[in-house]
Amino acid sequence: MAEEQKESMGFFKRLVSGLGKTRDNIVSGIDSIFSGFSHIDDDFYEELEEVLIMGDLGVTATYDILEDLKAKVKEQHIKEPSQCRQLLIDSIKEQMDVGETAYEFEDQTSVVMVIGVNGVGKTTTIGKLAGKLRAQNKKVVLAAADTFRAAAGEQLKEWANRAQADLIGGQEGSDPASVVYDAVAAAKARHADVLLCDTAGRLHNKKNLMEELKKMNRIIDREYPEAFRETLVVLDATTGQNALQQAREFNEVADITGIILTKMDGTAKGGIAVAIQAELGIPVKYIGVGETIEDLQKFDADTFVNALFQTSIE
Ligand SMILES: Nc1nc2c(ncn2[C@@H]2O[C@H](COP(=O)(O)OP(=O)(O)OP(=O)(O)O)[C@@H](O)[C@H]2O)c(=O)[nH]1
Numbered sequence: 001m002a003e004e005q006k007e008s009m010g011f012f013k014r015l016v017s018g019l020g021k022t023r024d025n026i027v028s029g030i031d032s033i034f035s036g037f038s039h040i041d042d043d044f045y046e047e048l049e050e051v052l053i054m055g056d057l058g059v060t061a062t063y064d065i066l067e068d069l070k071a072k073v074k075e076q077h078i079k080e081p082s083q084c085r086q087l088l089i090d091s092i093k094e095q096m097d098v099g100e101t102a103y104e105f106e107d108q109t110s111v112v113m114v115i116g117v118n119g120v121g122k123t124t125t126i127g128k129l130a131g132k133l134r135a136q137n138k139k140v141v142l143a144a145a146d147t148f149r150a151a152a153g154e155q156l157k158e159w160a161n162r163a164q165a166d167l168i169g170g171q172e173g174s175d176p177a178s179v180v181y182d183a184v185a186a187a188k189a190r191h192a193d194v195l196l197c198d199t200a201g202r203l204h205n206k207k208n209l210m211e212e213l214k215k216m217n218r219i220i221d222r223e224y225p226e227a228f229r230e231t232l233v234v235l236d237a238t239t240g241q242n243a244l245q246q247a248r249e250f251n252e253v254a255d256i257t258g259i260i261l262t263k264m265d266g267t268a269k270g271g272i273a274v275a276i277q278a279e280l281g282i283p284v285k286y287i288g289v290g291e292t293i294e295d296l297q298k299f300d301a302d303t304f305v306n307a308l309f310q311t312s313i314e
């Protein structure tokens with residue numbers, strides 16, 4: 001078997017086991033509806049709706065998935081609830097479709113802004129991303145633009161050492177935009193491939209946070225116009241619907257190019273990945289599945305849904 005194929009098999013197995021609680025939360029409920037109902041009626045759809053909403057797929061995505069399922073059932077003259085299983089899987093995949101997810105920043109000179117509220121896993125994710133890029137022999141610079149919290153710079157420094165990336169930091173309380181300015185200068189001077197910017201999740205208030213992000217973006221626009229830009233919002237999957245709400249809010253103020261969903265290991269709320277892609281149309285680019293440098297994986301909706309429903313890789 002080719003190395004790549006082996007790797008994707010391993011990845012699939014790990015995903016299947018990592019999604020155990022989410023599967024218990026969603027798929028067990030769905031399967032008991034499929035086996036418990038003898039025919040397809042309003043009650044059947046209502047119970048499905050409840051399971052999907054409880055499984056954190058969100059009201060909007062759930063509605064769209066069920067409308068699509070109902071249309072398919074009608075069109076194909078399906079009578080048996082058990083015949084709906086594959087149709088439901090297909091509907092979820094279709095609602096999650098956001099086209100092919102691009103990872104262009106990995107292959108060109110780029111700046112990646114990593115944003116998100118406090119504690120979601122921004123700094124850890126940057127460390128993991130730096131590790132991935134270094135494994136591809138890229139030159140990586142990290143900007144410690146979270147100057148709000150004393151320990152933030154130290155934490156990123158540890159990750160920089162682990163991943164063997166350069167770090168540009170500032171004093172606690174210094175202007176995060178000036179750290180970004182210095183980091184851009186360093187990235188250019190050192191011919192870095194990727195500059196990853198860690199930002200604060202907590203400022204005095206939300207308006208400050210958003211203003212600060214805009215200021216940093218303006219500096220990168222001005223000082224580094226040739227760089228490819230990526231803005232990734234980090235969301236903590238264990239927070240379920242709150243994560244969806246955060247994505248909406250960041251989407252209003254920033255040009256988000258992707259989402260990283262952390263703490264997917266062991267959460268029952270993995271269904272939030274469906275809500276994010278279906279409702280916001282923003283690709284989930286990576287998922288965090290643990291605390292070590294290897295625990296970041298590229299996300300693919302079809303593989304995710306297959307792993308959730310434990311259908312084999314086609
Ligand atoms: N289990 C698990 N833990 C994670 C994952 N990603 C991050 N964490 C943990 O979440 C905690 C917070 O992570 P940080 O990277 O410090 O989060 P942050 O967004 O930078 O936080 P602030 O800088 O305070 O805004 C740490 O204990 C991480 O180890 C993940 O994918 N799985």
Ligand SMILES: [Mg+2]
Pocket residue numbers: 122123124146152198199
């Ligand atoms: Mg941090």
